[in-house]
Amino acid sequence: MADPSSYRPQPGQVPDSPGVYRFRDEHRRVIYVGKAKSLRQRLANYFQDVAGLHPRTATMVTTAASVEWTVVSTEVEALQLEYSWIKEYDPRFNVKYRDDKSYPSLAVTLNEEYPRVQVMRGPKKKGVRYFGPYAHAWAIRETVDLMLRVFPVRTCSAGVFKRSAQIGRPCLLGYIGKCSAPCVGRVTPEEHRELAEDFCDFMAGRTGAYLSRLEREMHLAAEDMEYEKAARLRDDIGALRRAMEKNAVVLAAATDADLIAVAEDELEAAVQIFHVRGGRVRGQRGWVTDKVEAVDTAGLVEHALQQLYGEEKGEAVPKEVLVPALPEDTPALGQWLAERRGSQVSLRIPQRGDKKALMETVHRNAQQSLALHKTKRASDLTTRSRALEEIAEALELDGAPLRIECFDISHLQGDDVVASMVVFEDGLARKSEYRRFQVKGRVGDTQVWHGEGQDDVRSMHEVVSRRFRRYLLEKSRTGEWDPQDGEDGLPEDDGKPKRFAYPPQLVVVDGGQPQVAAARRALDELGIDDVAVCGLAKRLEEVWVPGEDDPVVLPRTSEGLYLLQRVRDEAHRFAIQYQRSKRGKRLKSGPLDEVPGLGESRKRALVKHFGSVKKLRQATIDQICEVPGIGRKTAETVAAALAGAVPAGPAVNTATGEIIEDENPAPAGASSERGTEQ
Numbered sequence: 001m002a003d004p005s006s007y008r009p010q011p012g013q014v015p016d017s018p019g020v021y022r023f024r025d026e027h028r029r030v031i032y033v034g035k036a037k038s039l040r041q042r043l044a045n046y047f048q049d050v051a052g053l054h055p056r057t058a059t060m061v062t063t064a065a066s067v068e069w070t071v072v073s074t075e076v077e078a079l080q081l082e083y084s085w086i087k088e089y090d091p092r093f094n095v096k097y098r099d100d101k102s103y104p105s106l107a108v109t110l111n112e113e114y115p116r117v118q119v120m121r122g123p124k125k126k127g128v129r130y131f132g133p134y135a136h137a138w139a140i141r142e143t144v145d146l147m148l149r150v151f152p153v154r155t156c157s158a159g160v161f162k163r164s165a166q167i168g169r170p171c172l173l174g175y176i177g178k179c180s181a182p183c184v185g186r187v188t189p190e191e192h193r194e195l196a197e198d199f200c201d202f203m204a205g206r207t208g209a210y211l212s213r214l215e216r217e218m219h220l221a222a223e224d225m226e227y228e229k230a231a232r233l234r235d236d237i238g239a240l241r242r243a244m245e246k247n248a249v250v251l252a253a254a255t256d257a258d259l260i261a262v263a264e265d266e267l268e269a270a271v272q273i274f275h276v277r278g279g280r281v282r283g284q285r286g287w288v289t290d291k292v293e294a295v296d297t298a299g300l301v302e303h304a305l306q307q308l309y310g311e312e313k314g315e316a317v318p319k320e321v322l323v324p325a326l327p328e329d330t331p332a333l334g335q336w337l338a339e340r341r342g343s344q345v346s347l348r349i350p351q352r353g354d355k356k357a358l359m360e361t362v363h364r365n366a367q368q369s370l371a372l373h374k375t376k377r378a379s380d381l382t383t384r385s386r387a388l389e390e391i392a393e394a395l396e397l398d399g400a401p402l403r404i405e406c407f408d409i410s411h412l413q414g415d416d417v418v419a420s421m422v423v424f425e426d427g428l429a430r431k432s433e434y435r436r437f438q439v440k441g442r443v444g445d446t447q448v449w450h451g452e453g454q455d456d457v458r459s460m461h462e463v464v465s466r467r468f469r470r471y472l473l474e475k476s477r478t479g480e481w482d483p484q485d486g487e488d489g490l491p492e493d494d495g496k497p498k499r500f501a502y503p504p505q506l507v508v509v510d511g512g513q514p515q516v517a518a519a520r521r522a523l524d525e526l527g528i529d530d531v532a533v534c535g536l537a538k539r540l541e542e543v544w545v546p547g548e549d550d551p552v553v554l555p556r557t558s559e560g561l562y563l564l565q566r567v568r569d570e571a572h573r574f575a576i577q578y579q580r581s582k583r584g585k586r587l588k589s590g591p592l593d594e595v596p597g598l599g600e601s602r603k604r605a606l607v608k609h610f611g612s613v614k615k616l617r618q619a620t621i622d623q624i625c626e627v628p629g630i631g632r633k634t635a636e637t638v639a640a641a642l643a644g645a646v647p648a649g650p651a652v653n654t655a656t657g658e659i660i661e662d663e664n665p666a667p668a669g670a671s672s673e674r675g676t677e678q
Contacts, residue, residue, distance in 0.1 A: 002026070004061045008047045014040045019071040020081045023064035023093075027474070030089040032060050032293070035078040037329070039069050054294035060093045075332035076339070083306045093292050095269075095303045105283070106131040106140045108153075108200055113189055114161070114182045115196035117144055117153045124311070131203045133275075133283045148178040150214075150236045151199040154192065155179065202240070204277060204315075211237060255279045257320035258308070259350075259359055262300050263366035267291055270370035271304045274362050277318075286366070288373045302327035309340055317341035322350045322359060383559055384427030390560030391506070394552050395545060397532055401506035402426055406567045407463055407519070408510040409439070409456045410575035416583045419463040420575035423504070424567050433502075436578045437463045460509055461518040468526050471503055504531060510568050512537040512551075513544050520546035536568045591617075595641045602629050606638070617642040 019039045023032040036042030046067075050058050072078050086094050107120035111127025119137050124130055144155070154161065156171060156179070164170050164183040174181035182192045202210055214237050221230035259274045268290055275283035287304070295303070301323045309317050317340050327333055330347060337345040350356040388400035404424045411417040423433035439459045507523075509515045516535035523531060534552075535544040541561065542551035554561040591613055592603045609627045610616040616624070616638075624635035 002062055002065050004047050004050065004064075007064070007066045009043065009067065014043050014069065015071055016040045017071045018073070018075050018078045019069050020078050020085065021067060021069040022085065022089075022091075023060065024066045024068070025063055026065040028066075030085070030091050031064060032091050032093040033082055033085045033089065035075075035082040035329075037075060039071070043067065043069070056093070056292060057294045060293065063093075075329050076336050079306070079329065079332055079336050083310050086306075087310070095289050095291065095293055095295055095300065104137040104140060105133045106144065106203065108196055110193075110196065110200075114154050114192050117148075117155050117196075117199065129200050130316070131200075131282060133285050145178075146239045147199065147202070148173070149239045151195050151202070152178055152180040153196050153199050154182060156183075203282075211240060214240075255320070256318045257322055257355070258318050259322045259355075259362045260301060260304055260308075260324070261359060261362035261366045262297050262304070262324055263363065263370045264291070264297065264300065265370070268370065268374065269300050270366045270373060271300065272362050272366040272369060273304075273308065274358065274365075275318075276358075284365075286369045288369065296325075298325040298327045301325055302329070302333065305333060305337070309337060313340055314342060317345060319343075320346045320348075322348065322355060324349065324359070324363065384563070387427055387559035387563040390554070390558055391563065394543065394554055394560060395506070395532055395534055397505070399505070401504070401532070403502060403504040404506045404508060404567055405467075405504040406508040406510065406571040407460060407467075408568070408571035408575040409459045409463070410572075410579040412579065412583060416579055417459055418575060418579045418582060419459060420571050420578060421463070421467060422567065422571045422574055424563075424570075427563055429570060434574060435467070436574070437466065438582075439463065456511060457514045457518045460511065460515045461522045464507065464509075464519045464522040465526065468503075468523060468528055468531075472526060472528075503528075507531055507533045508564060508567055508571075509533070509535045510538075510571055511535050512542070516544045516546055534564075536564050538568075541565065591642055592638070595638050598634065598638065602627075602634070605629055613642070 016038050018035075018037050020033065020035045021039060021043060022030050025031050034042070046053075046057070046061050050062065053061065070081065072081060104119050104121050107118055108129040108131075109116045109118070109127070110129050111125075119140050120128070120130070148155070152173075155173065156164075160171060161183050164174075164181075168184055170179065170181035170184050170186075173179035174184070174186070180187045180192055180195060182189065187195075198210070214233055218230050218233035218237065221227075221233060255276055256278070257276045259276065261272050263270045263272075268288060271287045271289075273285050274281055275285075287307070289300075305321070305323075305327070317337055319341075321337065326347070326349060334345060334347045337347065350359050385400075388402070391397070392400045402425060406422050406424075407419060409417065409419050417439040419437040419439055421435040421437070423430045425433075439462060507519055509519050512535055516533055519535075520533045523529070523533065533546055536542070537544060537551070540551075541554075541556075543554060543561075543564065544551050554564075592598060592606065605627055606616055606624070607613065610619060619639075621632070621635045621639050624630055624638055625632055630638075
């Protein structure tokens, strides 16, 4: 651990201005990002006597090896820069909220010609209007089913829409009146978009005016003795009222607010958010986090606001945000929220009345969420700890293997040889650390083998060598290792987590004794002796270790064996996925793919113009130049590439075995009814 005094800035070196600071470790990775009204005062707090610091702060400053700062003009700029850097660098000592589930939202795709209503999860897309999030997808579907009676907006996928347009017949929803059937032209694009916008207005809380309009139309229809129309409008009003009843009225009708509550203990915190629009609870979501930095409730609220509104703009940021505690930089946060919304945002603590009562409800939800999370984690943590201890005992390791990396080789009869590396930390998959390798048949500058054929052993040796050679190159930055093979050229350090910067305590290979020996030999050649190696053979699920003639047999009910199997199976899945993707690209490739500088659009234009690659190969350079977008130089390149390519074999009638001759070849530029020949 580093002594903070070794990198403490000199007196007077730190400016007394607003800014953002970054602590880096010995590998130049950013481990903490913070902001301050006064950089001088804030940084001075970190360089006190370590014994007087909060334990988490003490751990951070002793892990760090340097500190740097950036001066900004206002506290709002500091807030925005802090959020951007936390998102970019993912510092290990910053509070990072993670959703305790993937919440679904109701989305209306206003960026399409015919907007579609659907359930969406994941990151938000531009041009899509979102409502929610909701606790359950079925709740969204029930609400939509009721509202489609009044707002018959399209809900089908692009494939179903295209198919209905081709056959000229709508789907079932079009026949039962729950879709306006724009696919067959029952409504114009403008009329359908107006329906979608009315749907959005109603979901946004502007319900009173719409219901009043429907009631007036119903009474007018009854007065004119149009009883069928009046009955239909009556049923529409009933459907909308039932949809509204699903969202309880909690506040005044004009209230748009988000209520944020926090439940915490010494180690973890849970955040719950209720989204109130038009006085009704329109959505709910929650986060849990480890308190890896010394932070109080106000600090947790500040981090939650950054996470919640960092990517939002416009009406997604409400007029009012109610919180349990005001952050230190409340004016700056309020201004930042106002800039994102485009108008004033009130950030305050509810003191009395309905808003305070609702805040208590949100807080109870946060407490329940934290209790449930701790119950699940305690059980899961116990199981994972036991599994790691069993692996350490079986393999006679010095300690539990907190980071495990597993390698697997995949190919199809010797072609498209690839490898995968998956990472498990504390018994959990860390997918951001997964890596893929294309086996080249070489290590460094040395050709080891030709890279083809079913030699998993040499492939394993190559992949493990490449992975740990890169690790040693990362270590060379700090002077811990001096590269002997002349490999350099690493990209300039930017503080982000590096691809192979962290060594594992255990390497697992998919295979038996030969693969294990190859992996161990690769590590020995690099002088790495502090990483254990084992292999898991599929047939009998035996665990092999280097230099042993007999495998280690773990009980079938062993948690350690279960964990090794999960690691191995994940590596196998990841390798097969990459191998299939690579093979698919190879099988789909054609002669035009080898032409440098020829993009997909011009490939399609050439094939469409000539009808097939065969006819394109027979065309002259002048004929190729006739295709829009193809110049003389490109035409010469295409002609040369196709002249050197091996032409496709003759077409064969699979029923008779006869070779099909092209008796009437189409002239250059004519289209072919048989489609593209490649």
